[in-house]
Amino acid sequence: METLVASASFDRIAAALAVAFATWVTFKLYKILVPPQNLRKYPKAGTWTLIRTLAKRMGYLEQHEMLFEAMRDNALKRGIIKSRDETPSVYLTWFFGRWLVVVVNPDDMKLVLTKHDVFEKLPFDVGHTTKFIGRNVAVVQTPEWKRQRKVVNPAFRRGWATSLFGLPARQLIKHLDAIASSGTIMDPAGWMQRMTLDALSLAAFGTNVDSLNQPDAPIVKTYNTLMAEILDISKLMNPFYKWSKDGRRALALIEAFDRYVFGLIDSKVANITARKAEASGANGGEEDEARDLLEMMVEAAEGTDFSREELRANTIVFFVAGHDTTANALTFAMYLLGMHPAIQDRARQEVISVIGDVDGTTSDDAMPFPTADQERRMPYLSCCIKEVMRLFPSLTIVPQRFTTTAVTLADGTMLPRDTLVTGDIYSLHRNRAVWGPDANEFKPDRFLDSVGPDGQIPMHPAAANFGWTPFGGGQRICLGQQFSLVEQRVVLAMLLLRYTWTVVGDEHALKGKPESMPGNLLHAKGIQVRLERR
CATH class of the missing domain: 1.20.5 (Single alpha-helices involved in coiled-coils or other helix-helix interfaces)
Known part of the structure; x- marks a missing residue:
């Protein structure tokens, strides 16, 4: 019992x-x-819809279209918008078990980007990303950022010699000449990736890895394989990734790349020490714009507590972000100019008026590239670049923030402390309420009325009332912005002098919807271009 x-x-x-x-x-x-009570008024795409798109490893553009249409359906059903032409000013998305507030309007985008003490950067440590990227000025939180920027800013806040881009572009032209003469169709993404890698290695380390001529060199293969692994979000979603075969392989690649970078750092330190011992001056008479980033940071770090690991992290983030984003911008520039021959020709005529024309017998190693003065005197080309980055921003969202205190959005909603927030750059740039009914069309002329007395097109977000933010904004705006813009102007000017081109083949691209790779960094895929020598 x-x-x-x-x-x-x-x-x-x-x-x-x-x-x-x-x-x-x-x-x-x-x-x-289920979203918190105070956020339920905002539209959202279903959680399972998001999970399905990630599981299918959709490219960003395809994934965004599916999720945004699901969100619009939700907004229409609830009466938040009245037609599919409208973009809700704020929406919600699900992010690994938490709800994220996404702003798609200029006022809130300005708030997120400029109030960095209220919207603090969210640490992102998925897979081996922190091991690879390190604690650099782009990702650390505000107190640490203030310390690091004292060393890092001087290395970025300077001019960049146009030869850093013109010389690698000549090597690119050598290969493209062969493609043009054979009538072969080319995908600009791969070529731009290699050319910008060479330019970045020259600017960051003072050493050209020469991936255009040696794509299978060990350090080039290590870097490219590592980047493909680090950016594969579908793998990083695996909670056991670090201990998986892929995770162990990524760690080995990071360690190999670290050996290369630390070797360069140690060599720079030794060279600078030797120069000073010979009393030859800190820069040997060189202009700042001709010196590499690592050398300038090594010198700026002297007498501070800036560590060897921080030198590595800040060089790496510039190397990774500057190379990939500029390659993507140049790829989409070739795509849009190839789709719009009249705009391409107008940009070409401006380049010719500034640099002068070249005849068909000019060799690749004699191709002129703009001087620092000339690259500033091409406003229409700058309008083209600005419009390309509006339609296809390399970074599609603002890196996630969290609120450190309660804050009120433009619509009066109060976000409590510890709310996750981001900005949808891609959707903001195509928001009809901001850019008008032709928001999805490629029209560089829309920026011509902003040309300043000096002939420059302003490339800061305030010039478009924070409706254009491909480089972010506020005090933590992308440090490599000027580097990227100078590179784009130099390379595009040289290509326009040398070739005419059209987009062919891929039906998605021809319909204005090119395919892309997964992830929030916009990588074009499958664009096909036919080049002709002028």
Whole structure:
């Protein structure tokens, strides 16, 4: 009898525990899958819709279209918008178990980008990203950022010699000449990736890795394989990634790349020390714009607590971000100019008026590239670049922030402390309420009325009331902005002098919707271009 009573008691306890556990799981799932009460007024795409797009490894543009249309359906159903031409000013998205507030209007974008003490950067440590990127000025939180920028800013806040881009572009032209003469169709993405890698290695390290001529060189293969691994979000979603075969391989690649970078750092330190010992001056008479980033940071770090690891992290982030983003911008520039021959020709005529024309017998190693003065005197080309980066921003979203205190959005909504927030740059740049009914069209002329007395097109977000933010904004605006813009003007000017080109082949691209790779960094895929020598 006592045994039966004990057994019944045990069953009741087990049942109670099971109910309690089920209740706890249900509550947790509810918290994960249902937005907080104060945010439920905003439209959203379904959580499972997002998970399906990630599982299918959709390219960014395809994924964005699917999720944005699902969000618009939700907004229409709830009366938040009245037609599909409208873009909600704020929406919600699900991010690994938490709800993220996404702003798509200039006022809130300005708030997020300029109030960096209120919208603090969210640490992002998925897979081996922190191991690779390190703690650099782009990702650390505000107190640490203030310390690091004292060393890093002087290395970036200077001019960049146009030869850093013109010389690698000549090597690119050598290969493109062969493609043009053979009538072969080319995908600009791969070529731009290699050319910008060479320019970045020259600017960052003072050493050209020469990926255009040696694409299979060990350091080039290590870097390219590592980047493909680091950017594969579908793999990084695996909670056991670090211990997986892919994770172990990524770690080995990072360690190999580190050996290369630390070797360069140690060599720079030794060279600078030797120069000073010979009393030859810190820069040997060189202009700042001709010196590489690592050398300038090594010198700026002297007498500070800036570590060897921080030198590595800040060189790496410039190397990675500057190379990939500029390659993507140049790829989409070739795409849009190839789709719009009249605009391409107008840009070419401006380049000719500034630099002078070249004849068909000019060799690749004699191709002129703009001087620092000339690259500033091509406003229409700058309008083209600005419009390309509006339609296809390399970074499609603002890196995630969290609120450090309660803050009020433009629509009056109060976000409590510890709310995750980001900005949808891609959607903001195509928002008809901001850019008009032709927001999805390639029209560089829309920026011509902003040309300043000096002939420059302003490339800061305030010039477009924070409706144009491909480089971010505020005090933490991308440090490599000027580097990227100078490179784009130099390379495009040289290509326009040398070739005419058209987009062919891929039906997605020809319909104005090129394919892309997964991830929030916009990589074009499958664009096909036919080049002709002028």
